Amino acid sequence: MSAPVMTPPIGAMASSATPAPRRNRRGIPTDPTVRIVLAIVVIALVFLIAVPLWRVIQYALTPDGLGVLASIVTNPTNVRIAINTLVLGVTVGTVGTVVGFLFAFAQVRLRFRGKKLLHLIALLPIVSPPFAVATSLITLFGRNGMISSDLLGLSLDVYGLSGLTIVLSLSFFPVAYMNMKGMLESMDPALDEASSDLGGTALRTFRKVTLPLMLPAIAGSFLLLFVEAIADLANPLVIGGDYTVLAARAYLALTGEYNVPAAAGYSIALLLPALLVFGLQRYWVTRKNVVTITGKPAGTQRPIRDLRIAIPVLTIVVAIALFIILIYATVLIGGFVKILGVNNELTLDHYRYILLGVGSDATRDTVMLALIATPIAGILGMAIGWLVVRKLRRLGGVLDFVGMLGVAVPGTVLGIGYAVSYSTPVEIFGLQVFPALAGGAAILGGVVAIVMVFVATTVPMGQRAAISSLQQIHPAIDEAATSLGASGARTFRTVTLPLIRPALLTGLVSAFAKCMTLLSAIVFITTPSVQLMTAQILNEVESGRFGNAFAFCTLLIVIVLTVVGLMNLVLRSRLLVRGGDDD
Numbered sequence: 001m002s003a004p005v006m007t008p009p010i011g012a013m014a015s016s017a018t019p020a021p022r023r024n025r026r027g028i029p030t031d032p033t034v035r036i037v038l039a040i041v042v043i044a045l046v047f048l049i050a051v052p053l054w055r056v057i058q059y060a061l062t063p064d065g066l067g068v069l070a071s072i073v074t075n076p077t078n079v080r081i082a083i084n085t086l087v088l089g090v091t092v093g094t095v096g097t098v099v100g101f102l103f104a105f106a107q108v109r110l111r112f113r114g115k116k117l118l119h120l121i122a123l124l125p126i127v128s129p130p131f132a133v134a135t136s137l138i139t140l141f142g143r144n145g146m147i148s149s150d151l152l153g154l155s156l157d158v159y160g161l162s163g164l165t166i167v168l169s170l171s172f173f174p175v176a177y178m179n180m181k182g183m184l185e186s187m188d189p190a191l192d193e194a195s196s197d198l199g200g201t202a203l204r205t206f207r208k209v210t211l212p213l214m215l216p217a218i219a220g221s222f223l224l225l226f227v228e229a230i231a232d233l234a235n236p237l238v239i240g241g242d243y244t245v246l247a248a249r250a251y252l253a254l255t256g257e258y259n260v261p262a263a264a265g266y267s268i269a270l271l272l273p274a275l276l277v278f279g280l281q282r283y284w285v286t287r288k289n290v291v292t293i294t295g296k297p298a299g300t301q302r303p304i305r306d307l308r309i310a311i312p313v314l315t316i317v318v319a320i321a322l323f324i325i326l327i328y329a330t331v332l333i334g335g336f337v338k339i340l341g342v343n344n345e346l347t348l349d350h351y352r353y354i355l356l357g358v359g360s361d362a363t364r365d366t367v368m369l370a371l372i373a374t375p376i377a378g379i380l381g382m383a384i385g386w387l388v389v390r391k392l393r394r395l396g397g398v399l400d401f402v403g404m405l406g407v408a409v410p411g412t413v414l415g416i417g418y419a420v421s422y423s424t425p426v427e428i429f430g431l432q433v434f435p436a437l438a439g440g441a442a443i444l445g446g447v448v449a450i451v452m453v454f455v456a457t458t459v460p461m462g463q464r465a466a467i468s469s470l471q472q473i474h475p476a477i478d479e480a481a482t483s484l485g486a487s488g489a490r491t492f493r494t495v496t497l498p499l500i501r502p503a504l505l506t507g508l509v510s511a512f513a514k515c516m517t518l519l520s521a522i523v524f525i526t527t528p529s530v531q532l533m534t535a536q537i538l539n540e541v542e543s544g545r546f547g548n549a550f551a552f553c554t555l556l557i558v559i560v561l562t563v564v565g566l567m568n569l570v571l572r573s574r575l576l577v578r579g580g581d582d583d
Contacts, residue, residue, distance in 0.1 A: 052417025059264040068265030092229035100176025108184040111303035126174035127560035131234040159241030176221035182502025267413035274408035334550030350551035362531035370515035373454035381462025389470040411520030445529035462507020469503035
């Protein structure tokens with residue numbers, strides 16, 4: 001049985017009913033709505049990403065920066081660091097994508113009790129600082145870990161590639177899970193029913209129908225996890241051991257050697273593998289692009305009853321879920337004891353410190369700034385995805401790549417770029433565009449620059465989710481609305497947006513969680529007047545006050561889960577109300 005494809009009559013009817021969108025010589029649609037959205041997106045990306053990145057590139061093009069770039073292919077030590085980075089990215093991208101797919105497949109296609117609980121467990125890793133997971137893993141399975149040493153009498157070493165793979169895969173797989181869960185939910189059950197009616201087994205249906213439809217989401221998830229892994233800074237410093245990667249080397253060049261050009265050189269090198277993976281992802285998806293006709297489920301998903309599929313998938317998913325529970329139980333308990341594993345006497349001192357001391361200001365500031373940045377990042381990501389998939393031809397790939405630079409550039413270098421670019425008034429052709437946005441002399445205490453960093457680093461979440469979702473929906477649906485006289489804005493609001501609702505929710509959830517847990521990009525632009533929870537957690541870890549750090553992490557998780565639940569309810573209710581009004 002071959003993969004489902006668009007039948008010729010429907011494609012012919014769609015093309016004959018509606019002419020192709022009118023475009024100018026550069027391939028840009030003449031629709032005023034598209035032009036306005038494109039202008040806003042371009043201006044936003046210029047100031048969010050292009051300007052800070054260009055300043056970093058300027059430092060990388062100095063003699064010291066060029067020397068570092070050359071040493072990556074000539075110096076044996078730097079060659080090993082570059083190889084380490086690629087191996088880590090591929091490993092985490094593969095493991096995280098597979099785990100995310102298994103969780104999504106179990107959640108949507110299998111029948112078992114506790115689906116809501118499994119969903120919450122799957123979201124836990126993305127709503128906490130990654131180095132907190134690393135600290136918990138070291139506490140449990142380190143050389144003197146509570147389980148590895150005290151309970152089992154083993155001498156395990158979680159430092160290096162193995163520890164980084166576990167921590168990063170655990171931290172980032174929820175992005176793949178949410179992306180693929182939304183796509184699985186939007187698939188038409190009639191496709192599986194047609195395969196079954198033609199004699200296809202559950203395994204053959206999965207291989208010939210489900211998997212081809214999932215390719216955009218799988219490729220997009222791998223891309224996100226790959227660039228997140230190679231750009232991560234906190235975990236290589238905490239649990240990397242002797243396994244040095246480019247992001248950590250750039251950080252050490254800046255903080256230990258005070259060599260900004262060298263740090264920029266190491267960081268620019270990270271863009272090359274990110275660009276390569278992005279090109280491979282686009283090539284693979286365009287070669288095997290499969291779409292559904294309706295873009296919306298026409299029936300109810302039938303759970304898979306084949307035990308050859310259900311038992312292995314559920315066994316792996318439950319085992320990983322139990323491991324996640326163990327990790328975060330350690331975080332929770334660690335906040336209520338003096339020193340976990342050393343002095344397990346119960347105490348409330350840690351929570352008293354974070355709720356009545358400096359933690360109260362950090363909590364308020366972090367939540368406020370994250371709530372401001374989240375809708376901006378979600379809307380911008382949806383707009384980029386819509387332009388790339390539906391409206392732009394020649395410039396679509398460029399716009400997609402620029403939007404993805406928010407995760408391709410290491411956070412430390414992006415933070416340096418913001419500090420260098422926006423610590424003084426921004427001028428264009430000698431005219432001041434706006435005053436200083438970062439640093440002690442910035443307006444609003446540097447709040448604007450922090451929000452900009454939040455948006456720049458979280459736009460790719462919604463962008464990849466939107467692109468993966470829109471690639472599954474055939475353009476004939478939009479063309480039908482246009483043929484009935486609907487404008488581009490009305491078509492997007494009444495037709496496209498309801499169909500990509502799971503992707504929109506994915507973008508908002510991922511953006512808020514990322515803002516709440518971001519550290520490396522904002523640590524260089526925080527000011528005394530703005531306190532952030534992740535910076536406070538890092539200070540507690542560096543000072544050896546793990547109890548305070550665990551308490552901070554628990555509070556952060558509770559806040560993120562609460563806000564994400566409220567966003568889910570509000571988004572669903574508003575889209576339903578708007579859909580009813582349009583009817």
